[in-house]
Amino acid sequence: MPEHGSIAGIRNVTVVGGGVIGASWTALFLARGLSVIVSDPQPGIDEAALGQIAEAAPSLKALGLDTSRLTDRLAFEPDLATAVRAADLVQENGPERLELKHEMWRTIEENAPATALLATSTSGIPATEIATALKDPGRLVVGHPFNPPHLVPLVEVVPGERTSDETVERARAFYRALGKRPQVLRKEVPGFVANRLQSALFRECVHLVSEGVVTMQELDDIVTSSIGQRWAVAGPFRSFHLGGGEGGMPHFMDHFGIGMERRWAAMLQEKVAFDEPTKRLLTEQAKDFGGTVDELAAERDRKQIALMRALGESFAD
Amino acid sequence: MPEHGSIAGIRNVTVVGGGVIGASWTALFLARGLSVIVSDPQPGIDEAALGQIAEAAPSLKALGLDTSRLTDRLAFEPDLATAVRAADLVQENGPERLELKHEMWRTIEENAPATALLATSTSGIPATEIATALKDPGRLVVGHPFNPPHLVPLVEVVPGERTSDETVERARAFYRALGKRPQVLRKEVPGFVANRLQSALFRECVHLVSEGVVTMQELDDIVTSSIGQRWAVAGPFRSFHLGGGEGGMPHFMDHFGIGMERRWAAMLQEKVAFDEPTKRLLTEQAKDFGGTVDELAAERDRKQIALMRALGESFAD
The missing domain is CATH 3.40.50.720 (NAD(P)-binding Rossmann-like Domain)
Structure with missing residues (x-):
């Protein structure tokens, strides 16, 4: 107790x-x-x-x-x-x-x-x-x-x-x-920060699956094996700061800023919505996750606890 | 050898x-x-x-x-x-x-x-x-x-x-x-998948920092303590599938789809660019990361290796 x-x-x-x-x-x-x-x-x-x-x-x-x-x-x-x-x-x-x-x-x-x-x-x-x-x-x-x-x-x-x-x-x-x-937070903003960020990323996720570039499962695998691991240990700003090498964030913006702005402009043109075809596709592909929601959640939590312990983010010694 | x-x-x-x-x-x-x-x-x-x-x-x-x-x-x-x-x-x-x-x-x-x-x-x-x-x-x-x-x-x-x-x-x-x-990947698409996803999220990152909701360092801390850890062990689709409870992805889309579409629409209205004030702000805040790029990169990699070992993603036993 x-x-x-x-x-x-x-x-x-x-x-x-x-x-x-x-x-x-x-x-x-x-x-x-x-x-x-x-x-x-x-x-x-x-x-x-x-x-x-x-x-x-x-x-x-x-x-x-x-x-x-x-x-x-x-x-x-x-x-x-x-x-x-x-x-x-x-x-x-x-x-x-x-x-x-x-x-x-x-x-x-x-x-x-x-x-x-x-x-x-x-x-x-x-x-x-x-x-x-x-x-x-x-x-x-x-x-x-x-x-x-x-x-x-x-x-x-x-x-x-x-x-x-x-x-x-x-x-x-x-x-x-x-x-x-x-x-x-320094200002009240709808959705606060974490949910806004995941919504922003999820829009592109839905787009890529709708376009048939990858399946849901494949996209998830891409995230867990790259940006997920990175962002668990260094956030997006720090990651790009380090991606800029010795020059840090200024170098990153000078060299990759224009390319990223172009990418943003292209993304804004994408039509993304939870319309009927999208709902059908995501519902269908969700079956491929296998396991019940309880089983999948238990697996996720087990892995996250292992991660937290490894990063010293637990109450364990 | x-x-x-x-x-x-x-x-x-x-x-x-x-x-x-x-x-x-x-x-x-x-x-x-x-x-x-x-x-x-x-x-x-x-x-x-x-x-x-x-x-x-x-x-x-x-x-x-x-x-x-x-x-x-x-x-x-x-x-x-x-x-x-x-x-x-x-x-x-x-x-x-x-x-x-x-x-x-x-x-x-x-x-x-x-x-x-x-x-x-x-x-x-x-x-x-x-x-x-x-x-x-x-x-x-x-x-x-x-x-x-x-x-x-x-x-x-x-x-x-x-x-x-x-x-x-x-x-x-x-x-x-x-x-x-x-x-x-099932189709060639500019930027492939991982870089597109990080660009999509980064747009909102730059927006939130430009608006003064959080600093770069604060935003990074939010990511590493929430979506980063989640996405290291379960990708965005699986996360929302589990967020839908027993009903999984269909339940998620039925209950949160409209709210997310509204959020997307609002985000599309945001003006985000690496203009001079933004560059100045990010350059200034990057100084708060402390440490040289080499030191910060070493810390990031050390943490990521600990994470990979914890998740069984290394060559170690």
């Missing part, structure tokens, strides 16, 4: 919404010794969440955490007002609908301690818009994990227009101490 | 062009027990190439290869006709200018054995165009490595319109047996 402790001053967490993201956050918080109350009005949510926590446990263990008696400090409380009463942190993972978020956050603000850190996992609604429901919008910040939160290190910390510096810093410090790699 | 051997029937390789790519290929071929002749008319090329091979050796050793007396089976022969006379494989890495490629390949075809496998490392010129210089265009295929070839697994095997199936299959089999992850 993980030693009961506090992380950056936070001991009691209320996870609002016990779905996929909420349950994954919960598993991580528990394995790090925090007490968690999950609040979700859905009937049967406790069973579903417990199932997911059990599924996450082997990964957390492989990352070096103690997962024995993981659920001893877990409780379920469907009533939101009651659930947040002793929270040091509220991590909200409710449905992505603004009016629902407003309702939840009003209840949270009214009932949580005035010192509680308030974070939303939203991937799509800016903190500025959610915070209009709050008396003190300075308290709310986006803490957007990359799915699943118990495994992938990134948390995008995105302040709204009125989020206080103190809230941002507390969120950053907490996620960092939790073992994540938080990144504070 | 690596045991002298043949790989998929190839024992003697002539590497045409001893620059960065050619020297990296050479180091790998030597560490795998092949004999290599490097042919490059540039004065001083032998010293430069030997320096690069020595730099590559520690990485090859860390990947599990024998790098003692690595250069015992290496020779330099500036005269191209002489250099290819006994070649089982010619791997050409000359300048990316069509008329030069034509001249080199005419000489190679005239002087190499009729059974030699003929491959070009070109990243930009289709095999179809290079092969117009050949009497038998069926013999030439693109074998485009991702830099550096001694380290990154991918080799894009791209047949020209007249490349024979036998040539494609021999190239694929050779690179595979060499320990690379060759991928045969």
Whole structure:
């Protein structure tokens, strides 16, 4: 059983919404010794969440955490007002609908301690818009994990227009101490950064498969054997900086900038959409992945844990 | 010293062009027990190439290869006709200018054995165009490595319109047996696949930094802590397939397709270019990487080798 402790001053967490993201956050918080109350009005949510926590446990263990008696400090409380009463942190993972978020956050603000850190996992609604429901919008910040939160290190910390510096810093410090790699964004932008980047790349993926240059499986193999490996250890800017040799980024831009601009112009001309022929093609080719979604996900997570351990990004020695 | 051997029937390789790519290929071929002749008319090329091979050796050793007396089976022969006379494989890495490629390949075809496998490392010129210089265009295929070839697994095997199936299959089999992850493309397309994908993502990278959402270093950190790690172990299609849960890719497209199309439409409206303000900004921020290009490259390669070993992608047990 993980030693009961506090992380950056936070001991009691209320996870609002016990779905996929909420349950994954919960598993991580528990394995790090925090007490968690999950609040979700859905009937049967406790069973579903417990199932997911059990599924996450082997990964957390492989990352070096103690997962024995993981659920001893877990409780379920469907009533939101009651659930947040002793929270040091509220991590909200409710449905992505603004009016629902407003309702939840009003209840949270009214009932949580005035010192509680308030974070939303939203991937799509800016903190500025959610915070209009709050008396003190300075308290709310986006803490957007990359799915699943118990495994992938990134948390995008995105302040709204009125989020206080103190809230941002507390969120950053907490996620960092939790073992994540938080990144504070300097501006609110739709989709934040990681999802925008994967959308940009995915457009060209769909184009190349639609054009018959490669299959989905072949394209995936190309990525895992080249840019994926590179970007796991050095991001795109650093990669091109080093691609410029001694001259670094300036040399890269001078020598390859025009060619890349031409490529961009050509890509903008491509028609790419999830139209019926594209959907049929991708649905058909997805059958070639083999294995169930559960099996494939387990394989992916096993490999990612091996990678994280190799890069020193785990809790193991 | 690596045991002298043949790989998929190839024992003697002539590497045409001893620059960065050619020297990296050479180091790998030597560490795998092949004999290599490097042919490059540039004065001083032998010293430069030997320096690069020595730099590559520690990485090859860390990947599990024998790098003692690595250069015992290496020779330099500036005269191209002489250099290819006994070649089982010619791997050409000359300048990316069509008329030069034509001249080199005419000489190679005239002087190499009729059974030699003929491959070009070109990243930009289709095999179809290079092969117009050949009497038998069926013999030439693109074998485009991702830099550096001694380290990154991918080799894009791209047949020209007249490349024979036998040539494609021999190239694929050779690179595979060499320990690379060759991928045969089904159509010639400018930039092939990996470079197109990184260009597509990089456009959005430049946009986000230009807009002040994040710095270069921050964006790189976001990538290495999220999509980079994911795409090192599961490509973009598989990732979204698994993101769709039990419903897989069809569910993903039904639920997230429209949102992604909207994101694409918005991105197409962005103005992104390497104009003077952008160049100044990126040049300025590149200073924050710290360390020399050599130091940063060594760190990147060290991490990538750790990753490859963790994923079982090395020659080590």
